[in-house]
Amino acid sequence: MRALTVIPLQKGSLAVTEVPDPEPGDGDLLVDGLAVGVCGTDKEIAAGEYGWAPPGRDRLVIGHESLGRVRQAPSGSGFAPGDLVVGVVRRPDPVPCGACAHGQFDMCRNGRYTERGIKELDGYAGESWVVEPDYAVRLDPGLAEVGMLLEPTSVVAKAWDEVEKVGSRAWFAPKTALVTGAGPIGLLAALLGVQRGLEVHVLDRVTEGPKPGLVRDLGAVYHSGDAGEVAAKLRPDVVIEATGAGSVIFAVAFGTAPYGIVCLTGVSSAGHRITIDAGSLNRDIVLENDVLIGSVNANLTHYAAAADALARADGAWLRRLITRRVPLESFRDAFTAGPEDVKVVVEL
Numbered sequence: 001m002r003a004l005t006v007i008p009l010q011k012g013s014l015a016v017t018e019v020p021d022p023e024p025g026d027g028d029l030l031v032d033g034l035a036v037g038v039c040g041t042d043k044e045i046a047a048g049e050y051g052w053a054p055p056g057r058d059r060l061v062i063g064h065e066s067l068g069r070v071r072q073a074p075s076g077s078g079f080a081p082g083d084l085v086v087g088v089v090r091r092p093d094p095v096p097c098g099a100c101a102h103g104q105f106d107m108c109r110n111g112r113y114t115e116r117g118i119k120e121l122d123g124y125a126g127e128s129w130v131v132e133p134d135y136a137v138r139l140d141p142g143l144a145e146v147g148m149l150l151e152p153t154s155v156v157a158k159a160w161d162e163v164e165k166v167g168s169r170a171w172f173a174p175k176t177a178l179v180t181g182a183g184p185i186g187l188l189a190a191l192l193g194v195q196r197g198l199e200v201h202v203l204d205r206v207t208e209g210p211k212p213g214l215v216r217d218l219g220a221v222y223h224s225g226d227a228g229e230v231a232a233k234l235r236p237d238v239v240i241e242a243t244g245a246g247s248v249i250f251a252v253a254f255g256t257a258p259y260g261i262v263c264l265t266g267v268s269s270a271g272h273r274i275t276i277d278a279g280s281l282n283r284d285i286v287l288e289n290d291v292l293i294g295s296v297n298a299n300l301t302h303y304a305a306a307a308d309a310l311a312r313a314d315g316a317w318l319r320r321l322i323t324r325r326v327p328l329e330s331f332r333d334a335f336t337a338g339p340e341d342v343k344v345v346v347e348l
């Protein structure tokens with residue numbers, strides 16, 4: 001079958017290649033791949049900056065924002081042919097560490113976790129794939145066009161879960177949330193904030209294209225000004241940070257309400273230096289009981305929360321997040337950013 005594969009850490013190696021048909025192991029589901037979403041991590045892998053091939057192999061099948069339709073399901077698996085499914089990205093480390101032993105592989109402590117399409121396990125950008133039923137999530141059939149948004153939604157479902165867990169250490173009744181960055185992660189974080197009944201504000205640099213309208217149609221407020229000024233005006237109780245840009249991170253960290261929680265979700269590259277007043281920042285965080293949390297990946301509870309959030313969302317709004325759909329053979333177009341892009345998907 002054809003799959004989108006890469007030699008990790010080798011720039012320019014991304015290609016559609018012939019790979020052996022996946023063989024379902026005992027109990028596995030065999031799935032026809034429908035589409036994969038492309039995110040910043042995929043672009044980093046394609047640029048030769050991230051990623052690990054399976055042991056003993058050169059090439060990795062990429063793709064971790066999956067969507068497929070079950071072709072074959074063993075009886076008793078809880079799945080049936082025709083089911084719309086998404087494969088979970090991460091698998092627990094083999095030790096396992098305490099977190100992985102408790103199903104919290106998103107919180108793995110020893111770094112020996114594996115990830116489909118990213119770290120040592122083939123991903124989902126193939127014409128078919130296999131997945132263990134315990135790591136497959138069935139989607140509402142109405143999500144057939146947008147189900148590849150489940151994985152990024154699981155990432156923001158985890159971010160919100162972290163915020164609420166940290167918030168619950170004392171009285172917590174947040175009203176205002178600021179989301180920085182109006183890419184797919186930011187927009188999905190805003191969706192989940194609106195679903196929680198919060199007053200949601202979204203900040204991005206652009207003033208044109210689909211992002212301002214997508215934010216407004218959620219019932220949220222769009223901002224394109226300076227992050228520090230916007231945060232100082234809003235004094236948000238919660239910030240979901242999805243730019244990974246140092247200047248934005250520190251501007252919002254200074255600008256929260258007392259007991260403010262900033263959840264960082266953007267993976268930045270090393271080597272960006274800025275000057276900050278560390279004394280003031282420390283003083284602000286201490287005197288306000290503020291918290292900065294990092295959040296990555298998602299466990300099965302977050303996938304379930306994300307599936308529920310997408311099923312409750314406006315389908316037309318979700319479809320507008322997918323600004324381009326390109327066939328597998330034109331994958332290069334999906335890895336080249338266009339000015340109007342939100343989420344680009346590769347159809348399998």
Ligand code: BGC
Pocket residue numbers: 039040041042064089090115118151152155296297298
């Ligand atoms: C994926 C996560 C993954 C992370 C680090 C992100 O793009 O959505 O599932 O854990 O990259 O590899």
